[in-house]
Amino acid sequence: MIELPIVQLPLSSPSSHTPVSLHTHRGIDTQHHIGGTAPKVYVETYGCQMNVSDSEIVRGIMQASGYALTNTIDDADVIFLNTCAIRDNAERKIHERLMHLKYYKKRNRALVVGVLGCMAERMRQELIETKQIVDIVVGPDEYRKLPELVRRASFGEKGIAVKLSRVETYDDIEPLRTDGISAWITIMRGCDKFCTFCVVPFTRGRERSRSARLIVDEAQRLWDSGFKEITLLGQNVNSYYDPSSDTDFADLLRMTARAVPQMRIRYTTSHPYDMSNKLIATMAEHNNICKYIHLPVQSGSDRILQAMNRHYSVEHYKERIRTIRTYMPHCALSTDIIVGFPTETLEDHRMTVELMEEIRYDGAYMFLYSPRERTKAWKMPDDVPHEEKVRRLNEIIDQQQRISHEINQQSIGTIEQVLVEGPSRRNPHTEWQGRTDTNKVVIFPHRTDAAAHTRLGYAVGNIVHVQIERASSASLFGQVVG
Ligand code: SAH
Ligand code: SF4
Numbered sequence: 001m002i003e004l005p006i007v008q009l010p011l012s013s014p015s016s017h018t019p020v021s022l023h024t025h026r027g028i029d030t031q032h033h034i035g036g037t038a039p040k041v042y043v044e045t046y047g048c049q050m051n052v053s054d055s056e057i058v059r060g061i062m063q064a065s066g067y068a069l070t071n072t073i074d075d076a077d078v079i080f081l082n083t084c085a086i087r088d089n090a091e092r093k094i095h096e097r098l099m100h101l102k103y104y105k106k107r108n109r110a111l112v113v114g115v116l117g118c119m120a121e122r123m124r125q126e127l128i129e130t131k132q133i134v135d136i137v138v139g140p141d142e143y144r145k146l147p148e149l150v151r152r153a154s155f156g157e158k159g160i161a162v163k164l165s166r167v168e169t170y171d172d173i174e175p176l177r178t179d180g181i182s183a184w185i186t187i188m189r190g191c192d193k194f195c196t197f198c199v200v201p202f203t204r205g206r207e208r209s210r211s212a213r214l215i216v217d218e219a220q221r222l223w224d225s226g227f228k229e230i231t232l233l234g235q236n237v238n239s240y241y242d243p244s245s246d247t248d249f250a251d252l253l254r255m256t257a258r259a260v261p262q263m264r265i266r267y268t269t270s271h272p273y274d275m276s277n278k279l280i281a282t283m284a285e286h287n288n289i290c291k292y293i294h295l296p297v298q299s300g301s302d303r304i305l306q307a308m309n310r311h312y313s314v315e316h317y318k319e320r321i322r323t324i325r326t327y328m329p330h331c332a333l334s335t336d337i338i339v340g341f342p343t344e345t346l347e348d349h350r351m352t353v354e355l356m357e358e359i360r361y362d363g364a365y366m367f368l369y370s371p372r373e374r375t376k377a378w379k380m381p382d383d384v385p386h387e388e389k390v391r392r393l394n395e396i397i398d399q400q401q402r403i404s405h406e407i408n409q410q411s412i413g414t415i416e417q418v419l420v421e422g423p424s425r426r427n428p429h430t431e432w433q434g435r436t437d438t439n440k441v442v443i444f445p446h447r448t449d450a451a452a453h454t455r456l457g458y459a460v461g462n463i464v465h466v467q468i469e470r471a472s473s474a475s476l477f478g479q480v481v482g
């Protein structure tokens with residue numbers, strides 16, 4: 001296992017540790033806002049669901065320290081970008097965003113800009129040194145320090161906190177959730193897998209799990225406050241283990257499913273190496289555990305999987321899929337695939353294409369390989385030319401679209417149980433949108449007749465029965481029948 005360097009550098013000189021009020025800086029002090037309104041924090045989130053969940057923790061921490069939250073950037077006294085470092089283009093987006101934020105800083109010199117999350121952890125002081133606009137840089141395990149760092153920054157002192165922890169799980173922090181019916185619950189942090197392409201073990205540190213009891217209590221509280229769906233989150237949830245109660249991930253799922261029997265329960269992400277029969281059986285046994293598994297395969301070539309340090313063979317992966325389908329014939333499956341990993345030949349790529357054809361995923365997230373500093377693959381030759389990577393990517397995107405379209409056609413005529421999420425994105429005034437437990441988006445029209453509207457349960461958070469009439473590769477369309 002690689003030992004992570006631990007860095008925690010106050011960038012200002014030691015003598016400037018006591019905050020000094022500079023006349024260009026107003027200073028934020030939430031304790032002394034007599035008669036005034038609380039300073040406002042605006043959080044913008046990039047990257048995966050873990051970051052979405054972390055932003056809720058950040059909001060919780062800031063609110064508990066006397067800050068107000070705002071969704072309007074123009075009103076903000078503090079702007080946080082919670083960033084992602086998974087691929088180069090994820091980071092490029094943040095660089096561009098920081099350029100745009102200069103406008104806000106010019107308008108309000110007291111504005112505090114913080115870069116949080118995985119890119120903060122990866123780039124550390126480089127961010128403060130190269131981006132004048134950035135006041136604080138805070139990694140995923142240091143969010144408790146945010147209020148103090150912001151306070152100091154408002155007096156002109158730049159700050160950085162990027163120490164990774166072996167124990168921090170924010171177990172006692174109440175996340176400030178925004179969504180009405182669907183909630184994320186982070187059950188573990190970090191990753192010990194060290195896939196050779198992946199920066200996450202370096203940006204999020206070692207694996208650690210939250211207490212099972214607190215997770216189940218949180219699920220219960222969420223149900224009591226009106227949430228209808230929870231997603232248990234971790235980079236590799238199959239490694240979840242709470243030693244204090246000897247609870248593994250399958251146990252945790254079972255405990256949660258029993259504690260909130262009406263709640264829809266999802267989880268992500270599973271690693272194929274650790275996907276146990278016990279977990280598959282537990283999913284099959286409980287109706288409220290959604291029949292959908294995201295099981296990233298990355299490649300269909302054993303040689304590439306080995307170079308990626310994925311710990312499984314294509315045969316092991318296929319055997320896991322067969323077991324899943326034996327226990328749960330209608331379980332939906334999705335995956336992640338990287339094209340153009342170092343040394344990937346046309347033959348390796350063909351094996352990925354064939355695996356996708358054989359498994360027939362309901363959906364797939366497909367990426368061009370992007371070399372990341374500090375990872376093992378960084379030292380391998382990035383030898384697939386960019387145009388060839390793009391060609392391979394387009395080929396599998398087209399293939400997946402066709403397969404998703406074909407699979408979705410099979411739903412025509414069936415009646416699906418749909419959790420109503422709200423107005424559809426495309427036609428919010430005429431259509432509703434919901435999701436099946438297999439995670440398919442279902443679109444259905446408004447009822448003009450109010451009685452039917454109520455009788456048929458067209459309200460956010462209700463389960464309605466929708467007869468599917470047509471389907472695209474991305475969505476199902478139908479009518480509510482009861
Ligand atoms: N923990 C999850 C996913 C983490 S990141 C897992 O193990 O599956 C999400 C996806 O991003 C990965 O599954 C992988 O397909 C992709 N990814 C990660 N690093 C990448 C890189 N350097 N270049 C391209 N894609 C990458
Ligand atoms: Fe990255 Fe692999 Fe860990 Fe997923 S399991 S976060 S891909 S190192």
Ligand code: F3S
Pocket residue numbers: 046047048049050051083084085086117118199200203204
């Ligand atoms: Fe990105 Fe960090 Fe998630 S690198 S994908 S935000 S764990």
